[in-house]
Every structure is written in C-alpha cells, then in structure tokens.
Amino acid sequence: MKFTIQKKLKDSLGRxxxxxxxxxxxxxxxxxxxxxxxxxxxxxxxxxxxxxxxVVLANTYxxxxxxxxxxxxxxxxxxxxxxxxxxxxxxxxTMTDSGGFQVFSLGAAYGKDISKVxxxxxxxxxxxxxxxxxxxxxxxxxxxxxxxxxxxxxxSIHYITPEKSIQIQHNLGxxxxxxFDECTSPAEDLKYQEEALSRTHAWAKRCLEExxxxxxxxxxxxxxxxxxxxxxxxxxxxxxxxxxxRVKVEGPDPxxxxxxxxxxxxxGGSFAKEDMATAVKWCNEILPEEKPRHLLGIGEPEDxxxxxxxxxxxxxxxxxxxxxxxxTIYTKTGxxxxxxxxxxxxxxxxxxxxxxxxxxxxxxxxxxxxxxxKEMLAGTLASTHNLHFIVSLVANIRQSILDDKFEEFxxxxxxxxxx
Numbered sequence: 115m116k117f118t119i120q121k122k123l124k125d126s127l128g129r130x131x132x133x134x135x136x137x138x139x140x141x142x143x144x145x146x147x148x149x150x151x152x153x154x155x156x157x158x159x160x161x162x163x164x165x166x167x168x169v170v171l172a173n174t175y176x177x178x179x180x181x182x183x184x185x186x187x188x189x190x191x192x193x194x195x196x197x198x199x200x201x202x203x204x205x206x207x208t209m210t211d212s213g214g215f216q217v218f219s220l221g222a223a224y225g226k227d228i229s230k231v232x233x234x235x236x237x238x239x240x241x242x243x244x245x246x247x248x249x250x251x252x253x254x255x256x257x258x259x260x261x262x263x264x265x266x267x268x269x270s271i272h273y274i275t276p277e278k279s280i281q282i283q284h285n286l287g288x289x290x291x292x293x294f295d296e297c298t299s300p301a302e303d304l305k306y307q308e309e310a311l312s313r314t315h316a317w318a319k320r321c322l323e324e325x326x327x328x329x330x331x332x333x334x335x336x337x338x339x340x341x342x343x344x345x346x347x348x349x350x351x352x353x354x355x356x357x358x359x360r361v362k363v364e365g366p367d368p369x370x371x372x373x374x375x376x377x378x379x380x381x382g383g384s385f386a387k388e389d390m391a392t393a394v395k396w397c398n399e400i401l402p403e404e405k406p407r408h409l410l411g412i413g414e415p416e417d418x419x420x421x422x423x424x425x426x427x428x429x430x431x432x433x434x435x436x437x438x439x440x441x442t443i444y445t446k447t448g449x450x451x452x453x454x455x456x457x458x459x460x461x462x463x464x465x466x467x468x469x470x471x472x473x474x475x476x477x478x479x480x481x482x483x484x485x486x487x488k489e490m491l492a493g494t495l496a497s498t499h500n501l502h503f504i505v506s507l508v509a510n511i512r513q514s515i516l517d518d519k520f521e522e523f524x525x526x527x528x529x530x531x532x533x
Contacts, residue, residue, distance in 0.1 A: 115290070115335035115377050117406045117427075123515050127398050127425030130515045133406050135207045135289035136333050137193060138168075138200055142406065143422050145413065145508040146171045146209060146430035147501060152186070152196040155435050156493040157501070159198045164471060165498060166505040168207065169289075170198050171430045174282055175213040178272070179265055183285035191287025208288040209430075211410070212279045212321075214295040214339065214382070256296060258313060276320040280336075284328045292380050292410075293321035295339040300384040307343045314341045315355050318376075322361045326374060337408060338376035340397050341383045349393055353379075353400035378406040381426070385412075391420045398425030415444070415507055416533050419524050422511050434504045438497030441485045444504065448532035452496065457482040470502035 116134040123129060133140040147154055147167040154162045154170065162170065172192055177183060189195035193205035200206040255262045260275035274282075279294035295314040298307055318338050325336045338356040342348030360373040381397050390412075398407055406427045412418075413431025421429060437443070441453045445465055450457075463473040464481070472481070472495045484492035507527075514523035 117378070117404065119404070121516055123423060123520055124518075126423045127395065128423045128515060128520070129425065129427070130512055131406070131427060133427070135335070137205050137207045137289055140168045140207055140428075141509075141512060142427040143418075143508055143512050144168050144428055145418070145505045146408075146428055147505070148173075148430055148432045148435070149196065149198075150432070151176050151180070152192060154497075154501075156439060156490070156497050157435070159196060161471070161494075161498055162198075162501065163200065163206070165502040166509060167501065169209060169428075170196070170206070171209040171211060172196075172286065172288070173213075174210050174279060174286065175263070175274075177210075177286060178213070178274075178282050179267055183282040187285040187287060193287075207290075209290040210283045210286050210288040210292070212283065212292040212294040212339070213274055214279075214292070214297055256313070258316070260294075276317040277324040280321050280324040280328065284325075284334065288334070290335045290337060290378070291325075293318045293336065293338045293376070295341055295382055297383050298341070298343055300344055300386055302343065304345065307345055307348055311341055311348055311352055314339065315352070315359075318356060319359060319361070322359060322374075322376065326361055326363050335377035337378040337380045337406075339380040339382040339410070340401070342393075343383055344386055344389060344393060346392075346396055349396045350400060353397045357401050376405070378408065380408045380410050382410045390417065391424055394421060394424045394426060401425075413504060414533065415504070415531060416528065418504075418508055418511065419528065422508075422515075423520070423524075429508065434500035435493075435497040438500040439493035441492070441496065443481075443496050444500050446527070447530050452478060452482050453485050454482075458486075464499050468499065468502070470499050472496070472499040472502075 117131055119129050119131045121130045131142045133142050147162055147170050149170040150173040152172050177186060186192055186195050192208045192210065198206050198208060260273055260278070263272045263274060265272060276294040283291040294317045296310045298310045322336065338359060340349065340352045340356050342352045356376065356379060360375045362371045363374050364371045379401050381394060385393055394409060401407055407425060408428040409421045409426045411431055412421060413429055413433045418429060441451055442449050443452050443464055457478045460478040462477060464478060465473055476495055481492060481495050484495065510523065514520045
C-alpha cells in the first residue's frame with residue numbers, strides 16, 4: 115500500500131491524496147461503503163459501483179460466523195467472493211474491520227439504546243451507573259487476553275484474541291485490515307476508559323506481530339486504532355503510542371532485522387457530537403502526516419466536513435443504506451421522510467439535478483408508494499440515492515480542496531442543509 119498526498123488544505127490538517135492498494139487506487143478523502151456481510155444491503159455490487167463507491171468494508175465478526183472466513187478464503191477473498199469490481203471489471207479495493215466494535219455492541223451496549231455518537235445532554239452521559247449492571251444479559255465478555263462472544267445466530271461460544279482477529283482478516287483477504295481493539299461507551303468513567311485503552315494498546319502490539327508473520331507477500335495493510343473516548347489526555351496518549359508502535363521483522367540474514375509499524379490509522383471509539391471535531395483533531399495532530407487516517411463509523415454530512423478539515427482521509431458508516439431502508443432520504447436541504455403524505459402525489463425526482471439511478475428514473479410519488487406498499491424495491495431505490503449522495507458529497511469536498519474552494523463549498527452546503 116502507498117499513500118501520496120497531492121494537496122493540503124490551507125490552515126488546517128485537511129488534505130487530498132491517493133491511497134494505492136493491490137486492487138486499485140482510492141482517491142481521498144473518500145467515503146467507504148459498508149457491506150457488513152459481504153453485501154451492501156439491498157444493493158448489487160454493480161449498483162454500489164455506479165453510485166460512485168471506490169471501496170467496500172465488511173465486518174469480520176459477522177463473516178467469521180457466517181459463512182466462515184475459510185469459505186471466503188477458498189472463494190478467492192472478499193472482493194472475488196462478493197463480485198466487487200471496478201468499471202474495468204477488475205476486483206476493487208476492500209477493507210475489513212477487526213470485530214472490535216462488537217465488543218461494544220454485544221457487550222456494554224447490548225440490549226440498550228446506546229450509540230457511539232451521542233449528544234452531551236444525552237441522559238446516558240449523566241448516569242454512568244447504567245453501565246455497572248454486570249448481571250445484565252450481554253453477548254460479549256472482555257478479558258485481557260481477548261473477548262468471548264456468544265453467537266447471536268445460534269448461541270455458540272467463540273473466543274477472539276488479537277491474533278485470531280488478524281488470522282480471520284487475512285483469510286478474508288481485504289486490502290486493508292484493522293487491529294483488534296476495545297470500543298467503549300462515551301458514558302464510561304475515566305478508570306474504565308484507562309483500563310480499556312491499556313488493553314487496546316496491548317492488543318495492537320499483538321496484532322502487529324501476528325500480521326507481520328502472516329503478511330509474507332506484503333499485500334495487506336494493517337491500520338492501528340486510536341481510542342480514548344472523550345478524554346484529551348487518553349486520546350493524545352493513544353495516538354502517540356499507536357503511531358510509535360513497532361515490531362521487529364527478521365531479514366534474510368538471521369543477524370539482520372528491521373522495525374515496522376502500522377500502515378495507517380483508524381480513529382475509533384465513541385464521541386459526543388459536540389466535541390467530536392476536537393477529539394479527531396487531537397489524534398490527527400499527533401498521527402504521522404504521511405500515513406492515511408480513517409474515522410470509523412462516522413458518515414453524517416456535517417461530520418464529513420468536520421473530519422476532512424481535521425485530517426481524515428477515509429470514512430465508513432452504515433447510515434446511508436440504513437436510513438434508505440427505513441424511508442429517510444438525503445437532499446441538499448436535509449433529510450426527508452418519503453412516507454409523508456405530501457409525497458404521495460409528488461411526481462418529481464428526489465432531487466432534480468441528481469445523477470443517481472433513482473433520480474433519473476423514478477419520482478417521489480413512486481418511491482412513497484413502494485414504501486407504503488412494503489415493497490422490497492423501496493429500500494433499494496432510497497439506498498441507491500443516499501449512497502450516491504454521500505459518496506458524491508465527499509468527492510465534491512475533495513474537488514473543492516483541489517480547486518481552493520473548500521471554505522466556499524462548505525459554507526454553501528451547510529447554509530441550506532438542515533441536520
């Protein structure tokens with residue numbers, strides 16, 4: 115993998131670059147489409163590519179359980195297994211997460227309405243005791259060596275260590291993989307955040323060591339993940355430790371060796387909406403400029419501008435297709451609920467100047483009809499538009515930096531977009 119910075123955004127950490135992988139280049143900043151189970155829900159790979167997506171990210175935990183990482187390996191890897199191809203018919207770039215987010219979603223967050231992004235006024239931030247319910251049902255239990263998972267499919271027990279996560283991801287065969295980490299809730303107290311961060315750093319070293327053993331052909335890039343929640347000291351500490359982390363790799367002569375670190379970095383964990391920009395900036399001011407940075411699980415329009423100007427190169431989020439399947443659709447003036455009565459006889463596209471497949475062929479009235487009739491095509495058409503909207507927005511942000519018009523574009527977009 116190679117990362118080249120083409121242009122920097124004046125007076126900020128933002129930049130435009132090219133991330134070269136064995137399966138093609140990714141023009142950054144870029145939005146990474148989430149295909150959790152080797153599929154982007156309701157969309158064909160061709161539709162995802164036509165929406166402008168350059169890269170797809172799949173979920174290690176889910177593919178480990180079904181169909182199994184060894185099955186994906188036998189199929190030729192994630193890209194070939196899901197037939198994810200570029201415009202020339204070649205296998206396109208892919209990524210896999212580590213399974214670390216499931217530590218959060220199946221552990222402390224299991225059965226609760228907890229998001230990794232909350233508002234400071236959210237009651238969960240005022241009541242940390244909510245997370246002291248050790249007897250509450252959960253599907254993941256954390257130990258210093260790894261995490262035991264109870265499958266949500268059949269109840270079977272699985273134990274994932276940092277080494278196991280890397281082994282699974284190598285079987286999945288993505289171009290970029292992530293170190294195994296512990297994502298914590300923004301409501302956790304400082305003591306637990308410190309404990310979790312120590313675990314994440316210890317796991318990161320083990321991931322790096324296992325990756326270097328397996329990556330003999332140097333085809334897979336490994337990103338380390340920065341954690342630390344909302345705490346400035348912890349975020350900066352984590353960014354410093356992960357960026358400086360190295361392992362020894364022996365050369366052809368037993369007496370010779372080199373030291374290697376992570377190929378890029380993920381900024382993970384949970385955030386309060388109001389101070390997310392600050393937390394991202396803390397990390398990216400420390401992380402090495404010459405390596406790519408990925409903001410995990412973030413994808414709302416206003417957050418994309420924030421991330422780019424604070425040095426983020428890649429974003430991933432399920433939100434475009436999740437909202438689409440539920441009838442919420444992006445427009446330049448904000449989200450609309452297509453099931454509202456006013457759209458039943460609206461025979462215009464979602465947006466007149468949108469070039470997506472949905473807008474070029476269907477009206478709001480037809481899409482509303484599909485949702486009211488509970489037709490499967492409803493989610494497909496809405497998701498197609500939403501994905502195109504978000505992917506195009508990041509592409510336009512990229513172009514605005516190249517054209518020295520970022521601030522103008524940001525101001526113009528956010529002046530009419532209602533979050």
